[in-house]
Amino acid sequence: MNATRSCPLKTCRPTPRQEADFQQWLGRREWIKRFALGTASALGANLATPLLADIAPGANPANILKFNIATYPVLGADFGSMRFNLFGGPGGIITITRAPGNVFYAMSAYCTHAGCIVDPYDPTPGTERMICYCHNSEFDIQGQLLGGPANGSLPAYNTEFDGTTLRVEIPNLNFKVNGITPATAVSGIPRFQISFPAKAGGKYRILHTADLTSPPVTVAVALSAGGAASTTQINQVSTAVRNVWVPSSAARGFYMVEMIVTEFP
Numbered sequence: 001m002n003a004t005r006s007c008p009l010k011t012c013r014p015t016p017r018q019e020a021d022f023q024q025w026l027g028r029r030e031w032i033k034r035f036a037l038g039t040a041s042a043l044g045a046n047l048a049t050p051l052l053a054d055i056a057p058g059a060n061p062a063n064i065l066k067f068n069i070a071t072y073p074v075l076g077a078d079f080g081s082m083r084f085n086l087f088g089g090p091g092g093i094i095t096i097t098r099a100p101g102n103v104f105y106a107m108s109a110y111c112t113h114a115g116c117i118v119d120p121y122d123p124t125p126g127t128e129r130m131i132c133y134c135h136n137s138e139f140d141i142q143g144q145l146l147g148g149p150a151n152g153s154l155p156a157y158n159t160e161f162d163g164t165t166l167r168v169e170i171p172n173l174n175f176k177v178n179g180i181t182p183a184t185a186v187s188g189i190p191r192f193q194i195s196f197p198a199k200a201g202g203k204y205r206i207l208h209t210a211d212l213t214s215p216p217v218t219v220a221v222a223l224s225a226g227g228a229a230s231t232t233q234i235n236q237v238s239t240a241v242r243n244v245w246v247p248s249s250a251a252r253g254f255y256m257v258e259m260i261v262t263e264f265p
Helices: 016-028
Strands: 030-034 039-043 051-054 064-068 081-085 094-098 103-108 130-132 137-138 145-147 156-163 165-169 181-188 190-200 203-210 217-219 242-248 251-263
Touching: 094 165, 190 203, 190 251, 203 242
Parallel strands: none
Antiparallel strands: 030 251, 039 051, 039 251, 064 165, 081 094, 081 251, 094 103, 103 156, 130 137, 137 145, 156 165, 181 190, 190 242, 203 217, 203 251
């Protein structure tokens, strides 16, 4: 099979057989990966000594993404394939493909040749592969190299599916809260400094819940110790530990960090 495309991937329109899925990808629904799936920070009644609590304990819980498959119709059918943009920068885009028998494959979407973005899996008879149209490297449904100038298969990630939720473990994603400490009060309202590792291009929010059963709500934060608490979405420009300051007069509760993830067309 000879795969060709005359324009760069980012400017190409899909072929007619891809159009239906492409329109779904263009919907760009935002879904939330809550760091609470790994670790949240519980505040003691005296607002002095933070307590770290694992909500989803297990091996490397901070590296686990959870997908509710019902949210993504494309992944509800065999050979459905989608890309997700976790954050800007290298390694931020992954591809998830469903195979028969409730088997899911997850892998990096970056071609091992020159780093171009590989198309999702195309199940069309005679194609049945993922193609990087920059230089025509080809990969099978698991991301194994079939041909072309690529230097190897696409890095794959462990998956686990319980019939409803797909868990994908991505090394070095570093989903966790580094710390939460009391800070100087502003206008008489106590504040806490929350620190967490943030990826370049990532979008984050801080949430609070009084307990682990009540739905968490977004809270406004300050980007400096004495600044106004008016930011509800944190747009990270570089990979670094991010510090934000949260006003809080609650007796106790849990603070969580969200990462906003979008479908990648």
